[in-house]
Amino acid sequence: MKPIEMEAIINRKKYSTRTATLLAGDDWWDGNNYERKGRNTFLYRTPRGSYFAVHQTCWQGERDYLQPLTVDEAISYYETLTERRVSYEDAFPGVQVEEA
Numbered sequence: 001m002k003p004i005e006m007e008a009i010i011n012r013k014k015y016s017t018r019t020a021t022l023l024a025g026d027d028w029w030d031g032n033n034y035e036r037k038g039r040n041t042f043l044y045r046t047p048r049g050s051y052f053a054v055h056q057t058c059w060q061g062e063r064d065y066l067q068p069l070t071v072d073e074a075i076s077y078y079e080t081l082t083e084r085r086v087s088y089e090d091a092f093p094g095v096q097v098e099e100a
Contacts, residue, residue, distance in 0.1 A: 001027060001040045001056050001058065002027065003017060003022060003025065003027070003040075003042045003054065003056075004017070004054070004056060004064065005017050005018055006054050006064065006066050007066075008066040010066070010068050011068070013050065013068070015044075015046065015050070015052045015066055015068065016046075017042075017044060017054060019046065019047055020044035020045060020046045020047070020052070021044060021045050021047075021085075021086065022042060022043075022044055022085050023043045023044060023045055023074075023078060023084070023085055023086055023091045024042070024043045024077070024078050024081035024082075024083060024084045024085060024086075024091070025040060025041065025042040025043065025081055025083050025085070026040055026041055026081050026082050026083060027040050027042070027083055028082055028083050038057060038058040038059045039055065039056065039057045039058070039059070039062075040055075040056045041053055041054070041055050041056075041077065041081065042054045042056070043069075043074060043077045043078055043081060043091075045074070045091065050068065051068070051069040051070070051071060051073070051074035052066055052067060052068050052069055053066070053067045053069055053074075053077055054066050054067075055067065071092070071095070074091075074092070075092060075095070078091055078092070
């Protein structure tokens, strides 16, 4: 599944995939399709620095939805999503990464 355009107003904040930067997703090509069990997740950052995820589905009876995220939640998504569009530093400016 390719990322879709989606817009939502949640807690008086407008989130839009058209104006946000796509940071990561789980939409890798496996030779047959992009879908992972009929669902995909895409992580975005707004121009003002807020993060959100768009969850897409192919399944009847389920709906696509947009989920606002905290910075920590966005980092967790970024670390688990397989297809990164930007570097960690670009995705999370100012966030310090420590040596293990």
